[in-house]
Amino acid sequence: MAKRSAPEVNAGSMADIAFLLLIFFLVTTTIPKDSGINRKLPPMEPPNDDEVVIKQKNIFTVLINGNDQLLVEDELMELKDLRKAAIEFLDNGGSTDAQGNSCDYCKGARDPKSSDHPDKAIISLKNERETSYATYISVQNELVAAYNDLRNIRALEIGSRKGFSNMDFVMMEKNYKDTNFNGNKEKLKAVIDQIRKEYPEKLSEVQ
Amino acid sequence: MSKFKSKKDNALPAVNTASLPDIVFMLLFFFMVVTVMREDTLLIENRLPQADQVEKLEKKYPISYIYAGKPAKGYEKFGKEARLQLNDKFADISDIRAFINAERAGIAREELVDFLTISLKVDRDANMGIVGDIKKELREANALKINYTVGTGSALDN
Numbered sequence: 274m275a276k277r278s279a280p281e282v283n284a285g286s287m288a289d290i291a292f293l294l295l296i297f298f299l300v301t302t303t304i305p306k307d308s309g310i311n312r313k314l315p316p317m318e319p320p321n322d323d324e325v326v327i328k329q330k331n332i333f334t335v336l337i338n339g340n341d342q343l344l345v346e347d348e349l350m351e352l353k354d355l356r357k358a359a360i361e362f363l364d365n366g367g368s369t370d371a372q373g374n375s376c377d378y379c380k381g382a383r384d385p386k387s388s389d390h391p392d393k394a395i396i397s398l399k400n401e402r403e404t405s406y407a408t409y410i411s412v413q414n415e416l417v418a419a420y421n422d423l424r425n426i427r428a429l430e431i432g433s434r435k436g437f438s439n440m441d442f443v444m445m446e447k448n449y450k451d452t453n454f455n456g457n458k459e460k461l462k463a464v465i466d467q468i469r470k471e472y473p474e475k476l477s478e479v480q
Numbered sequence: 481m482s483k484f485k486s487k488k489d490n491a492l493p494a495v496n497t498a499s500l501p502d503i504v505f506m507l508l509f510f511f512m513v514v515t516v517m518r519e520d521t522l523l524i525e526n527r528l529p530q531a532d533q534v535e536k537l538e539k540k541y542p543i544s545y546i547y548a549g550k551p552a553k554g555y556e557k558f559g560k561e562a563r564l565q566l567n568d569k570f571a572d573i574s575d576i577r578a579f580i581n582a583e584r585a586g587i588a589r590e591e592l593v594d595f596l597t598i599s600l601k602v603d604r605d606a607n608m609g610i611v612g613d614i615k616k617e618l619r620e621a622n623a624l625k626i627n628y629t630v631g632t633g634s635a636l637d638n
Contacts, residue, residue: 285502291504298511307537307599309629314619337608353636380522402609406602407529407638409611410628414531414635 308415315477331388333362333396337412337480339403352411359419362387363394363472378427391423391472399479420434423472428464435464442468517535523558524549530605530633537627541595544583544623546576549603550611563608564614573610576617597625604638 330335335346335355343350345358366379368389375391375400388394396416400409432440437456440448448454449461498499526549537543547565564571566579580598587593598618602611618626 288497288504291501291508295504295508295511298508298515302511302515307539307543307629308534308632309537309599309627310531310533311597311625311627313623314615314624314626316624317619319501380555398485400612402607402612404608405604406606406608406611407604409527410531410604410630412638413628413633416535416631417533424495455611 302433310410311317312413318356327395328389330367331385331393331395333388333394335357335396335398335412335416337398337400338402338406339405341405341408341414344351355412355415356419356422359396359416360422361380363419364394364423365394366390378430380426395475395477397477417474420472420474424468427468427471430462431467435460437461437464483555501570502596503548520545520547521568522565523552523555523568523570524563525552525603525605526553526601527604528601528629528631529635529638531628531630531635532612532632534632534633535599536629537599537629541593541597542587543597543599543627545578545599545601546579546614547601548606548614562603564610566603573613576614577621579619580618595625598623598626599627599629601629611617 334346338344343352343355345355350358352397361381364379365384365387366376366383367381367383367385367391369389370390370392371374374390379391381387398412398416409462423441428437428440428445428448432438432445437445439461445461445465445468447467448456449458454461524547526547530563530585547563548562550560551570556614558570564573564576566575571579580596583592584596587596615626618624
């Protein structure tokens, strides 16, 4: 009997099948968009906590009520004005810090009735149970933006002296985390730490 | 002589499509590899608010997700108020502590336990009452690193 060769399989529809699968994966792919505002919660305190007296002028109170209205320093305020008000408060530098050093990098009005020093200035955020989450996030965002704006200005000032010119604070942090960054990371870390110390993020939430 | 030349010889030869499947398969494998399937099936509405001062959530540290929002379509029997979702089911505020402990136990490398970040994915229309309760429970469970996961956009449009 003659040896019969197996008939060739028609592979013409292979492309169609592959296209079908391709389109399925194209449609189901979701690019993960996980980014957000990092916060650190305060640890549970032991009940016998001695009161720390903070001067009223060093506290910037932000209250969000149940109708998503903002009360900043006992005055009604629009969300878009919050960042500016917070910057003015933080950068005021009216007096000295705890060690008696005056704020030589502050550009504020140096109003004796506002905060003494960025090191002492505290933002206190209070919300009600009925406040909507979206408004709360907006306020958080604006307050973080106030700190970031101040730090960015400061970073542009001292960065050029330390060899990191044209790099704002957000950029510096990004570069520090970036493994491909080809610069002196230890020096960069020192600059970041200095700016963090000059404008510490003191955001307290009333529970 | 050329009288009987067939017309076929003048036509352009067909493009060889034999390598088309290969190209398509290459694309297919690329998408198969980069596709990330959702970790949890959402039982709630989850439209995140927007903010622009965001930091990336670092994947090299362990992350646990807590969802909150109004029950989605098909789950109306669970009410209209914002509810909490842990893993694949609705949960109570009091379940958070057990959830955190389970998540901690599930971290393979012990030195990373302290770096556990809690990503809060809360619907924009939820109110702060439930978020405050979650935060209080997290403090009790000593899980202090949190991240309000948001979309990127202008916060003034919220």
